[in-house]
Amino acid sequence: MANTSSKPRDNIDDLAQGLVAGKRAALARAITLVESRRSSHRRQAEALVSRLMDRTGRALRIGITGVPGVGKSTTIDTFGSNLTAAGHKVAVLAVDPTSTRTGGSILGDKTRMARLAVDRNAYIRPSPSAGTLGGVAAKTRESMLLCEAAGFDVILVETVGIGQSETTVAQMVDFFLVLMLPGAGDELQGIKKGVLEIADMIAVNKADGEGAVRARAAASEYRAALNILAPRSKTWSPPVMTISGLANERLDEMWEQILTFRDRMTATGEFQEKRATQQVAWMWSLLQERLLEALRTNGSVKALLPDVEAAVREGRMPATLAARQLAEAFGVEL
Structure with missing residues (x-):
């Protein structure tokens, strides 16, 4: 019995040691x-992350977003390669809510990031290949901490640039970089104010x-x-610059701006x-x-849910009463 209970801890110890060793x-x-x-895995993961917390927090966390076709993969590949050449260790993670259907765009990006894919x-x-945006984001946060504990000092968190993924990533990084396409005219019309x-x-x-002339014109419109x-900080006004991920132009200047920030x-x-x-x-x-997950999987709630949902859908019960009944079935008074 003692051996069975100690095995998970021994595995976590070995895993933590191997991770810290790089x-x-x-x-x-x-x-x-x-x-x-x-x-059971969740509890082991919590134990692992808790053990490694004193080795986290030292990396610079950078979120990168942009619409499909803006050149994120190429830019990340070139930018990341510049950083590793300068002595940094770079981890690239993804927040992709579309992964429930496609397996995640980063899977394709990994093959397009040719240099980083083979960079030691x-x-x-x-x-993750399944889950809601919130679930994917939670796993990305933990993965970020693990990468930091493994010695990576620059974490690039990529989002597909669709839906709420930009806001989600911005809430977990130090610096949020938005990539835009040249030709601001039509592009500017479609930009969500929230992204800016x-x-x-x-x-x-x-x-x-x-594309250089169109890019400069677009930059002027974005400025x-x-x-x-209204700026979010008195300390920093977001700069607008032109770059070329393909030609590796002004990426060093972009990095200097990030360090200045x-x-x-x-x-x-x-x-x-x-x-x-x-x-x-x-x-x-x-x-x-986790409370919502516990609520949905509760036996009493599951038994009541079909009838309550049907009553709400058919207009026989107000949503407020339905919510109270489900909560009471869960053991909570609203």
Whole structure:
């Protein structure tokens, strides 16, 4: 009996040691563990992350978004390769709510990030193959901590740039980069105001060759759009610049801007406060997610749910009463 109870702890110890030692196989197994939906695996994952917490928090976390076709994969591949050449260790993670249907766009990106895919100082991880955006985001947060514990000092979190994924990623990173296409005219019309409000920098990509003139014009329009928005911080006004991920143009300058952001925000205490706020928000998000999961899987609730849903759908019961009945079946008074 003693051997059975000690085995999970021994496995977690071995996994933690291998991960800290920089073994890629250990990191891959650890991320697979936190992605698992089994309750026993969840507890092991919590034990693993808790054990490694003192080794986390040292990386610079950068979110990158952009509409399909903007050149995210190429830019990340080039940008990440520049960073590894400069001595950094780079991890690329993904938040992809469409992965429930397609398996996740990052799976294709991994083959297109040709240099990073074979770089010993880089690690590319597909997002989970199932789950809601919230679930994928929760696993990405934990994966980010594991990558930090494994010694990666730059974490790039990619989103497909569709739906609420941009906001979700912005809430888990230090710096949020929005990639845009040249030709701002039509593009500007379709931009969600919310994306501009959460951007820490806008980079107009594909600013090489014939696209350079259009990219500069687009950058001017984005600057004008940002000028009418109230800045989120007195310390930082989001810059707009033109880059070329394909030609590796101005990516070093983009990195310098990111470092300037970190230094300024750290000096005022905003950097640390932002991370602390994100941690507390993450706690509440996990609590909400797990309470809802417990509610849905509760036997009494499951037995009552079909009739209650039918009554609400047919207009025989108000949603407020339905919610109260389900909560009481769960053992909670509203």
